[in-house]
Amino acid sequence: MKPTINGPVRYSNRSLRLLSLVGRLDIVWFVVLILWKLIWFDKALSIPNMAMSTSDFWVALGAVLIVGGWTLGLSARWRTLALMILNVILTILIFSDLVYFRYFQDFISVPVLLQAAQVSSLGDSIASLIMLKDGLLFIDWIVVIPLSIVTFRMLSKERRVQSSSYILPGSSRRRPKIITRLISGIVSIAIGSLLIAVPVQQATSTWAKGLFAGHWWNASIYNVTGLLGFHGYDVYRYAKDNWFSGATISAEELAGAKQWFADHRADRQGPPVSFSKYKDSNVIIVQAEAFENFVIGKKINGQEITPHLNALLKESMYFNRFFHQTGQGRTSDADFGVNGSLHPLPTGSVFIRYPNQTYDMLPGILKSAGYETGAYHAYDAGFWNRYLMYNNMGYDFFMSRKDYKVDEPLGWSVGDKSFLRQSVARMSEAQNPFYSFLITLTSHHPYKLPESAQQLNVDPHKDTIFGDYLQAIRYVDDAVGEMTADLKQRGLWDKTIWVLYGDHDNSIWDREPLAQLLGHDISDLDMLEMKNQVPLIVHLPDGANAGTYDTPSGQLDIAPTLLHWLGIDAGDKYMMGHNLLAPNNRLVVLRNGSFTDGNVFYVPSADGLFENGTCFDYSTRQTTDASRCEPLEAEAKHRLSISDQVITHNLIKQFRQDGN
Ligand code: GP9
Ligand code: MN
Secondary structure: OEOOOOOOOEOOOHHHHHHHHHHHOHHHHHHHHHHHHHHHHHHHHOOOOOOOOHHHHHHHHHHHHHHHHHHHHOOHHHHHHHHHHHHHHHHHHHHHHHHHHHHHOOOOOHHHHHOHHHHHOOHHHHHHHOOHHHHHHHOOHHHHHHHHHHHHHHHHHHHHHHHHHOOOOOOHHHHHHHHHHHHHHHHHHHHHHHHHHHHHHHHHOOOOOOOOOOOOOHHHHHHHHHHHHHHHHHHHHHHHHHOOOOOOOOHHHHHHHHHHHHHOHHHHOOOHHHOOOOOOOEEEEEEEOOOOHHHOOOEEOOEEOOHHHHHHHOOOEEEOOEEOOOOOOHHHHHHHHHHHOOOOOOOOOHHHHOOOOOOOOHHHHHHHOOOEEEEEOOOOOOHHHHHHHHHHHOOOEEEOHHHOOOOOEEOOEEOHHHHHHHHHHHHOOOOOOEEEEEEOOOOOOOOOOOHHHOOOOOOOOOOOHHHHHHHHHHHHHHHHHHHHHHHHHOOOHHHEEEEEEEOOOOOOOOHHHHHHHHOOOOOHHHHHHHHHEOOEEEEOOOOOOOEEEOOOEEHHHHHHHHHHHOOOOHHHOOOOOOOOOOOOOOOEEOOOOOEEOOOEEEEOOOOOOHHHOEEEEOOOOEEEOHHHOHHHHHHHHHHHHHHHHHHHOOHHHHHHHOOO
């Protein structure tokens, strides 16, 4: 080996020369290999409708340029070593995500890592999740690792020789090299950022609008940002929500929040006469997708839209002014509000943003009381981050899409008839009283069912979204009819408190078909009610209390009421709902700041100024001066802000640590 004054060492041995050249191209190999692994990973996942597109390719390339490009700022030998280490880390990350996805249909995120129990529940399954072909991800290591080590050693040797013979470390001749290196590193990161920013910006301003504000599924983030982008975003999201949210809670605020729960203790407790009346009964809750209230008891062309539910009302409690209280978290918000009796957040879903906080949740409370608790939903466990949240909520198990036999493919998954049948079969195996929380799916937007599943003559709405919606509701009503028959046949019906409510509205804003169906013009207040009210039907084991209840109520009221019947004092729980049996007038607060006490209904304006909001008077069903709604405004706002504090600052944990 003969060192030269200015250039790199020239090797006399040909193969060493080749090796040196190959080693110096380390960044190229790195980019090609990691990019190939990401593409391979995407193919291995094969998420329906999410195959890697050209713009996804550029995003992936951009991410690799950022992750690897900064090493161009290092000297050649350290760059080689850094790229080798990065290759190992990224390969392990890709492989872990792949195995994890095969089981949970989700990616490893910070909340996953913090819920160690979740990862360890993979346990014995790991071996079955790893496939022989996964070895391809590691195959380059056979060459990359030894080559990088040899190159590192050669370059180290070369540097020793150079510095001892000709170039003094820190001499002026080295400076241009450092500057070139730094510029290369920065340019690479800049190009990488651009390759990501342009397609992501393009997607989020068109078909993926609102993705980061109210996202519902890690897979949908991945679909836009790629795997490395997802992990980067996930860390950012977690850090922002948990470490850098800026706001801390003062001792006064903490005490104020605690006081609120103490002051409203009686609201959660119902009349003593019915306390514990249904102790040890099973509880089944059916959360029906996009099920609005207006369909109950209605007919189209002489046919009942919900014949089974209508029949059931004769022996059930029907709350006909029952509000959903959801926000951007849609289905997951309804789930959260019902089981946790707290308001969802103003942006995003609690399930995604705060799945690891302490909550007083129906499944957890009932599990402590000896119940077997199960969540049932025939869709991917990772959707809305359910599997993580459900673990924290206290479910013994979560029966998700992979646990159902798809013997009735319909819409997004197995149809509700089969879903309910398979779910009831599973819960009937319980040895103890059980709590089952079921989420239906067939009536999901855009509501299109195959002709064979359509039963109604919906003229003149055939093949419109409104007509399709009615058909879907009719199908769900049938499915519920089959479920109640099944429960009766198994001897479970009169041992169970059975609850059904709609999770949120159907997103159909067209007034005309509603006017045709209902036979009257649809006023602004009618429309607001239509979009904010869902039915709540409660069947008690002995069919008691049947009738229609028109005091306003909301999803947050379900948990305290159920606990009361089961003989568990909801007064002790950090819940914000009311007992539905309590005689006093309730204030129902919606996530967007709307509220009602049954006499007035207030809708805030976009500018947030109270006086610009709309206040409806229920006695006339017309708008009235905003001042009529004003006395309730402060309390409505206060409730939303306490709920937000409880969630974002994990207050229930703090309350309990303080000995409550
Ligand atoms: C899918 C179901 C639908 O799992 O939660 O979610 P949505 O779009 O209604 O929130
Ligand atoms: Mn929904």
